[in-house]
Amino acid sequence: MMKISSSAEATFLEQVFAKYDFSKEDSALLADTLVDADLRGISSHGIQRLAWYLNMIKEHIIEPKNKPIILKETPTSLLIDANQNMGHIASALAMKSLIEKTKKSVISVAVIRNSNHFGTAGYYSRMAAEAGLIGISNTNTRPLVVPTNSKDAFLGSNAFAFTFPADPHPFVFDGATSVVSGGKIQLLAKKGEQIPGEWAIDGDRGVVKDANAAEDILSKVAFTEEQPGGGVLTLGGNSEENSNYKGFGNSLVVELLTGILAQGSISADTNTGKHDFSQFFMAIDPSFFGDLEVLKGNVESMFDRIRNLDKLPGTQIMIPGDREYKRYDENKAHGVSIDDTTTKQLQDIATELNIQSPAAL
Amino acid sequence: MMKISSSAEATFLEQVFAKYDFSKEDSALLADTLVDADLRGISSHGIQRLAWYLNMIKEHIIEPKNKPIILKETPTSLLIDANQNMGHIASALAMKSLIEKTKKSVISVAVIRNSNHFGTAGYYSRMAAEAGLIGISNTNTRPLVVPTNSKDAFLGSNAFAFTFPADPHPFVFDGATSVVSGGKIQLLAKKGEQIPGEWAIDGDRGVVKDANAAEDILSKVAFTEEQPGGGVLTLGGNSEENSNYKGFGNSLVVELLTGILAQGSISADTNTGKHDFSQFFMAIDPSFFGDLEVLKGNVESMFDRIRNLDKLPGTQIMIPGDREYKRYDENKAHGVSIDDTTTKQLQDIATELNIQSPAAL
Numbered sequence: 001m002m003k004i005s006s007s008a009e010a011t012f013l014e015q016v017f018a019k020y021d022f023s024k025e026d027s028a029l030l031a032d033t034l035v036d037a038d039l040r041g042i043s044s045h046g047i048q049r050l051a052w053y054l055n056m057i058k059e060h061i062i063e064p065k066n067k068p069i070i071l072k073e074t075p076t077s078l079l080i081d082a083n084q085n086m087g088h089i090a091s092a093l094a095m096k097s098l099i100e101k102t103k104k105s106v107i108s109v110a111v112i113r114n115s116n117h118f119g120t121a122g123y124y125s126r127m128a129a130e131a132g133l134i135g136i137s138n139t140n141t142r143p144l145v146v147p148t149n150s151k152d153a154f155l156g157s158n159a160f161a162f163t164f165p166a167d168p169h170p171f172v173f174d175g176a177t178s179v180v181s182g183g184k185i186q187l188l189a190k191k192g193e194q195i196p197g198e199w200a201i202d203g204d205r206g207v208v209k210d211a212n213a214a215e216d217i218l219s220k221v222a223f224t225e226e227q228p229g230g231g232v233l234t235l236g237g238n239s240e241e242n243s244n245y246k247g248f249g250n251s252l253v254v255e256l257l258t259g260i261l262a263q264g265s266i267s268a269d270t271n272t273g274k275h276d277f278s279q280f281f282m283a284i285d286p287s288f289f290g291d292l293e294v295l296k297g298n299v300e301s302m303f304d305r306i307r308n309l310d311k312l313p314g315t316q317i318m319i320p321g322d323r324e325y326k327r328y329d330e331n332k333a334h335g336v337s338i339d340d341t342t343t344k345q346l347q348d349i350a351t352e353l354n355i356q357s358p359a360a361l
Numbered sequence: 362m363m364k365i366s367s368s369a370e371a372t373f374l375e376q377v378f379a380k381y382d383f384s385k386e387d388s389a390l391l392a393d394t395l396v397d398a399d400l401r402g403i404s405s406h407g408i409q410r411l412a413w414y415l416n417m418i419k420e421h422i423i424e425p426k427n428k429p430i431i432l433k434e435t436p437t438s439l440l441i442d443a444n445q446n447m448g449h450i451a452s453a454l455a456m457k458s459l460i461e462k463t464k465k466s467v468i469s470v471a472v473i474r475n476s477n478h479f480g481t482a483g484y485y486s487r488m489a490a491e492a493g494l495i496g497i498s499n500t501n502t503r504p505l506v507v508p509t510n511s512k513d514a515f516l517g518s519n520a521f522a523f524t525f526p527a528d529p530h531p532f533v534f535d536g537a538t539s540v541v542s543g544g545k546i547q548l549l550a551k552k553g554e555q556i557p558g559e560w561a562i563d564g565d566r567g568v569v570k571d572a573n574a575a576e577d578i579l580s581k582v583a584f585t586e587e588q589p590g591g592g593v594l595t596l597g598g599n600s601e602e603n604s605n606y607k608g609f610g611n612s613l614v615v616e617l618l619t620g621i622l623a624q625g626s627i628s629a630d631t632n633t634g635k636h637d638f639s640q641f642f643m644a645i646d647p648s649f650f651g652d653l654e655v656l657k658g659n660v661e662s663m664f665d666r667i668r669n670l671d672k673l674p675g676t677q678i679m680i681p682g683d684r685e686y687k688r689y690d691e692n693k694a695h696g697v698s699i700d701d702t703t704t705k706q707l708q709d710i711a712t713e714l715n716i717q718s719p720a721a722l
Binding site: 072074075076077079105106107108109111134147148149150151152154162164171173175177179180196197198199205229235236237239241242243245246247248249250252253255256257260261262263266268282284286288289290294295298299302305306309310311312315316317318319320 | 435466621629
């Protein structure tokens with residue numbers, strides 16, 4: 001484990017992406033999305049993804065020189081072809097445009113097809129929040145998630161991010177629609193730990209507690225033709241009696257708004273070959289409905305009442321976003337943590353490209 | 362238990378609402394929303410609510426002669442004051458307008474304040490689906506739902522409905538964002554049954570299995586100043602380890618889009634006095650992104666693949682909407698079921714208004 005400053009991380013990443021033929025502007029954006037994830041403590045979506053991205057470039061799954069193509073556009077809507085470049089690039093383009101459109105039209109919507117992984121969903125909806133707007137961001141993913149009563153993974157972990165302007169920071173609800181993301185299981189597997197709850201099942205819908213066993217299932221169902229059965233559960237757990245069909249419904253909503261609406265691949269068809277993910281974005285101007293400062297005050301007052309509810313001893317009530325903004329400030333001041341595997345990967349990448357790897361703090 | 366034909370139910374309801382000073386058009390709409398819920402097997406939102414609605418009229422919580430007021434309007438947006446009439450009236454007005462707006466502008470949004478209960482969320486999003494559009498419908502409710510780690514109810518069961526055009530019927534995902542609705546617990550309490558899963562907790566976050574004990578908690582937290590603690594859990598159950606903070610986040614999203622955006626009451630403040638609920642609606646035109654028939658074909662093909670996945674013995678994989686459309690056809694043919702308490706209430710209402718109560722089949 002080492003710590004590096006977020007500015008050193010950004011400088012290094014910009015150099016790497018530039019060497020891999022991304023434009024200066026795209027390199028800066030990609031670096032910012034990864035640094036932003038690390039600062040927020042979402043390290044599963046930070047610099048540890050770099051080697052994976054670079055491999056996909058080498059395999060021509062990602063094409064760094066391609067520019068996104070706007071296929072259709074109206075004052076309230078956009079259909080974009082990401083042109084097989086990083087999902088981040090078309091997504092930031094889409095949200096920038098939606099912010100302009102929404103300030104004129106109260107609401108607007110964008111769909112992206114032919115895309116790749118786009119980092120954290122929250123990055124784009126936070127762009128809207130910073131402009132005083134409500135932001136929504138969705139992506140489909142590789143197939144990991146098992147529908148209610150099914151033995152086989154079919155749905156993606158299908159991220160959903162929703163932001164609402166508030167002080168001292170926006171409300172940011174950002175994560176997989178499934179009970180957990182695949183990355184959370186991967187993290188426990190790396191540490192050799194047990195899964196604490198009902199997160200993953202085997203091919204007979206038996207709950208899998210060993211994170212390595214679960215990770216073994218996920219690596220097959222999400223990335224290969226081999227389908228042993230099992231995968232990640234929908235929110236609501238293994239049994240219908242805790243309404244896991246509601247988690248199933250939430251995952252399907254994202255599938256419909258992404259792969260279906262974009263006419264890209266559905267998650268089930270992305271386990272081999274190119275990613276071909278699709279993304280969905282929306283922005284709404286709350287100031288049409290009321291004065292923005294009044295609305296923000298009402299939000300803050302509601303959140304404070306929730307934080308101060310009577311609670312279980314030794315616990316806190318955290319509003320979505322609280323934790324990541326706290327970590328952001330800490331990591332900005334004290335640096336972001338890089339695990340040993342990633343440290344080694346960064347050194348290899350630096351050597352290959354003849355640049356300096358980021359210095360430990 | 363008796364069965365009545367849905368047409369007899371509609372005729373009776375139209376007469377009742379007309380006697381209570383609703384306009385002919387509003388009476389027909391209100392009757393249709395209740396009959397529709399009964400036909401779909403959502404009896405918690407059907408004719409069994411009639412006595413409750415009529416009581417609220419007598420108490421001037423609902424004002425039948427008031428007309429909704431459009432406070433602000435653009436080609437893509439609406440802000441409506443329901444003027445303390447039934448939520449159904451302003452909601453149907455909003456969705457009718459959004460359908461027109463969305464056919465011209467790809468997307469549009471409406472918010473309603475100063476409203477009451479609006480029936481099933483799905484009624485309005487299905488209006489969009491029938492017009493070939495994606496529909497979204499939300500409402501906040503009385504406070505029932507306990508945030509992660511909290512001992513006290515604060516959030517509403519906060520309904521979310523999402524529809525997407527498909528054949529032979531649209532995708533309809535419609536329900537409380539909490540693990541279950543209050544109505545589901547009420548139903549078990551009436552039958553004296555145990556709660557099968559983690560649905561409700563007491564003031565120490567202990568899971569309550571006795572439906573009558575749970576119902577007793579809910580009737581206090583949702584309708585009185587008395588706050589014994591406890592309530593309905595968020596989707597994800599009692600413990601953080603199964604990601605109940607995701608269910609909490611989903612509930613908060615609805616709270617932000619309704620009570621906050623409308624500048625009405627938040628759910629926490631509706632336990633006494635007038636309802637003052639708020640509603641949020643949206644419609645999106647999928648045909649901007651692709652040919653509607655192609656999209657519908659892709660949806661149906663995805664759903665068929667899901668339905669045919671390897672499954673647990675003795676189970677089915679149901680797509681949201683499947684169950685309610687099946688019940689709709691059955692109940693249309695064979696009549697809707699009315700429980701004994703409701704049958705008695707309908708007879709009393711008929712006597713009071715000097716009209717015929719619906720005849721048993």
